[in-house]
Amino acid sequence: MPRKKAGNKQGKQEPQKKRNKRFQSVRGMRDILPKEQPYWQKLRKVVEKIAIDYAYGRIDFPVLEDKELFERGTGKNTDIVDKEMYKFKTKGGANVCLRPEGTPSVVRAYLQHGMASQRKPVKLSYSGPMYRYDRPQEGRYREFFQFGFEAIGEQDAILDAQMIQMATRIFKSLKIKNVALHLNSIGCEECRPSYNNLLISYLNNRKKSLCMDCKKRLNKNPLRVLDCKEEKCTQVVGQAPQTVDHLCGDCKTHFTSLLEYLDEIQIVYSLRPQLVRGLDYYTKTVFEFFTEDDEGAQSALGGGGRYDNLVGMLGGRETPGVGFACGMDRLVKAMKDNETEPYLLPIPKVYLAQLGDSAKKKSLRIFEELNKAGVMIAESFGRGNLRTQLRQANKINAEIVLIIGQREALDDSVILKDMNSGGQETMPAEKIVKEVKKRLKKNAVLAKRIAKQKAEKEKKELSKKKKAAKRKSKKK
Numbered sequence: 001m002p003r004k005k006a007g008n009k010q011g012k013q014e015p016q017k018k019r020n021k022r023f024q025s026v027r028g029m030r031d032i033l034p035k036e037q038p039y040w041q042k043l044r045k046v047v048e049k050i051a052i053d054y055a056y057g058r059i060d061f062p063v064l065e066d067k068e069l070f071e072r073g074t075g076k077n078t079d080i081v082d083k084e085m086y087k088f089k090t091k092g093g094a095n096v097c098l099r100p101e102g103t104p105s106v107v108r109a110y111l112q113h114g115m116a117s118q119r120k121p122v123k124l125s126y127s128g129p130m131y132r133y134d135r136p137q138e139g140r141y142r143e144f145f146q147f148g149f150e151a152i153g154e155q156d157a158i159l160d161a162q163m164i165q166m167a168t169r170i171f172k173s174l175k176i177k178n179v180a181l182h183l184n185s186i187g188c189e190e191c192r193p194s195y196n197n198l199l200i201s202y203l204n205n206r207k208k209s210l211c212m213d214c215k216k217r218l219n220k221n222p223l224r225v226l227d228c229k230e231e232k233c234t235q236v237v238g239q240a241p242q243t244v245d246h247l248c249g250d251c252k253t254h255f256t257s258l259l260e261y262l263d264e265i266q267i268v269y270s271l272r273p274q275l276v277r278g279l280d281y282y283t284k285t286v287f288e289f290f291t292e293d294d295e296g297a298q299s300a301l302g303g304g305g306r307y308d309n310l311v312g313m314l315g316g317r318e319t320p321g322v323g324f325a326c327g328m329d330r331l332v333k334a335m336k337d338n339e340t341e342p343y344l345l346p347i348p349k350v351y352l353a354q355l356g357d358s359a360k361k362k363s364l365r366i367f368e369e370l371n372k373a374g375v376m377i378a379e380s381f382g383r384g385n386l387r388t389q390l391r392q393a394n395k396i397n398a399e400i401v402l403i404i405g406q407r408e409a410l411d412d413s414v415i416l417k418d419m420n421s422g423g424q425e426t427m428p429a430e431k432i433v434k435e436v437k438k439r440l441k442k443n444a445v446l447a448k449r450i451a452k453q454k455a456e457k458e459k460k461e462l463s464k465k466k467k468a469a470k471r472k473s474k475k476k
């Protein structure tokens with residue numbers, strides 16, 4: 001083993017122990033550390049609340065799915081499936097992939113578990129990691145998180161409007177400002193073929209000016225050319241025939257009624273004839289949400305649309321559906337940009353200090369007893385020094401400090417130090433839970449009274465100022 005020899009030689013030169021290799025997270029994937037979590041926690045709480053308010057049941061589905069599910073659902077010729085999917089063969093020979101999005105999985109589960117027999121629409125919500133082998137960029141990861149809502153079994157445009165309403169409420173709750181809603185209808189099986197022919201002949205006449213990708217997809221999937229971000233293509237597409245001008249009667253009525261619903265709930269939208277969302281399953285409504293930062297750069301927060309053919313495409317009876325999904329990484333970034341307050345963890349008001357080995361043992365038990373009684377406690381059991389522990393208690397503004405020293409450990413008592421009054425007393429350990437709760441309650445009442453007095457004082461001062469301002473303006 002030549003490697004080992006080389007290692008030994010090196011070992012002679014540097015007498016220190018050779019360190020093992022350190023690992024990094026895989027490219028495009030990252031850790032979300034504790035200091036970041038309050039934003040995620042807030043986001044999850046807001047999304048959960050909306051799911052409850054609108055009666056969406058949570059569903060979790062595997063990260064690993066049959067590769068063909070997305071080839072057939074999302075579409076074989078889409079970038080997501082064609083270029084960005086993590087796919088591999090298992091030991092057993094199954095062709096699987098890491099889920100690149102949620103909707104096909106939700107529909108698979110809907111069919112697999114016979115949800116088609118439930119009262120419609122069947123409303124489901126999910127959240128979790130998705131995987132796309134995309135070029136990693138700032139704020140864009142190969143493992144990213146999405147939440148989504150799907151309603152299966154109802155074709156009325158009121159559900160499309162409700163999806164948009166839910167998304168809008170989520171953005172509002174997260175205090176994300178300047179969110180723009182882009183909206184379009186891309187028709188159905190009835191009206192799309194004739195529109196596609198019209199678009200193909202328009203694009204064929206300008207084929208030279210299109211990018212390589214668009215030249216290829218022109219005949220197979222002309223709608224995707226509308227979606228192309230290459231500047232050459234956006235110029236050509238600007239004058240192309242628009243889907244909304246070639247909708248069949250049914251699609252037209254559907255889109256008009258969606259716009260009426262949105263007007264009714266006062267949601268502002270802007271019609272975007274080039275918006276197609278680029279996935280195979282979309283029909284009729286498609287929409288996207290964007291937020292603008294101070295420099296005017298737009299970033300997508302999420303989007304969705306109607307998929308009236310997807311259940312049929314995946315082997316079920318033709319059933320309409322509509323849904324939307326949002327990128328949680330993007331939303332967390334938008335929360336920070338908008339200085340949204342993250343979720344704040346409750347801070348313990350009691351600190352438990354200990355001195356000596358037998359006291360340490362007792363404190364573990366007292367900690368649990370107080371915790372079980374619903375009292376949050378802070379500690380630093382690893383420290384033996386009383387002074388550092390008391391400093392820690394001061395740092396978190398503890399109202400009560402409990403101290404167990406060697407003597408207290410012996411006669412099963414605890415010193416209770418009230419940080420508000422400064423007084424302290426020794427009492428039997430069995431009385432401590434009751435006493436701590438009593439004092440915390442008293443403090444809470446006191447704090448409430450002080451806050452009330454403060455608010456009243458401020459109110460009085462404000463009205464005084466207002467009166468003074470009024471007098472001043474009258475004099476003028």
Ligand SMILES: [Zn+2]
Nearest residue numbers: 188191248251
């Ligand atoms: Zn149609």
Ligand SMILES: [Zn+2]
Nearest residue numbers: 211214228233
């Ligand atoms: Zn293009």
